[in-house]
């Protein structure tokens with residue numbers, strides 16, 4: 001499987017990586033991902049300038065065919081992750097995910113990354129966290145997102161991607177693509193969880209998450225149709241230079257194959273990785289390879305973005 005993801009010139013030998021938030025908050029978790037033999041890259045938990053405990057527990061709940069979470073941006077803080085990068089050999093590319101609680105925090109972290117000559121990595125600006133109490137998802141506010149990106153790209157010159165929430169209206173695909181196409185983005189990562197779902201334990205007649213009255217982001221198998229639509233919709237609208245990391249609903253090789261048909265350059269695995277463990281990478285890679293061999297494809301480029309419609 002030839003794999004030359006042109007995402008910030010990452011030369012990787014495997015298209016899979018963890019979804020941000022999954023197994024990537026602590027040094028031990030990051031080391032596990034760094035030494036996991038199959039995945040081609042990894043991404044950190046979204047970080048804020050200071051460490052955060054996040055929302056009160058329970059804040060994650062497994063569903064029959066997915067998950068719901070209201071973690072609330074728990075992370076060890078910006079300096080912790082910068083130290084991690086300085087003190088650990090990068091066996092694979094590490095995408096640094098930043099999620100300030102305000103425009104000022106985003107700019108603060110990006111200025112620091114821009115000014116650090118030792119930092120040459122790929123950064124992902126998370127504009128779609130649905131669970132910080134009282135905070136909107138910036139990527140649903142097109143003018144604000146545009147203002148932020150205009151300011152970011154006035155000084156940030158290193159590779160930068162954006163983590164997007166799911167959109168549910170083709171006009172919104174048009175509108176966000178119109179904003180993003182103005183900027184020299186490395187990639188977009190789509191989708192983040194479907195924000196503010198609600199799960200109820202009917203026996204106790206109670207929600208299952210403590211924060212926000214039980215409202216949380218939905219992920220896992222049940223979001224695959226939304227994830228595929230967002231990868232496809234944005235691939236059809238974004239400049240070809242802006243690559244897509246497909247995230248959402250990937251549980252097996254067929255799901256990954258579908259993401260690539262829609263145009264994904266690389267594919268993230270979240271809920272399934274959390275529930276099954278790091279062995280997911282080997283299993284899904286094997287399943288995808290089997291599908292490719294059965295179809296006679298030698299490389300991802302043979303079918304990437306080549307989804308057929310019904311004429």
Ligand SMILES: O=C(O)c1[nH]c(=O)[nH]c(=O)c1I
Nearest residue numbers: 070071072073129131193217
């Ligand atoms: O609650 C979280 O920490 C969280 N949870 C998500 O589902 N997506 C995000 O971007 C984040 I920052």
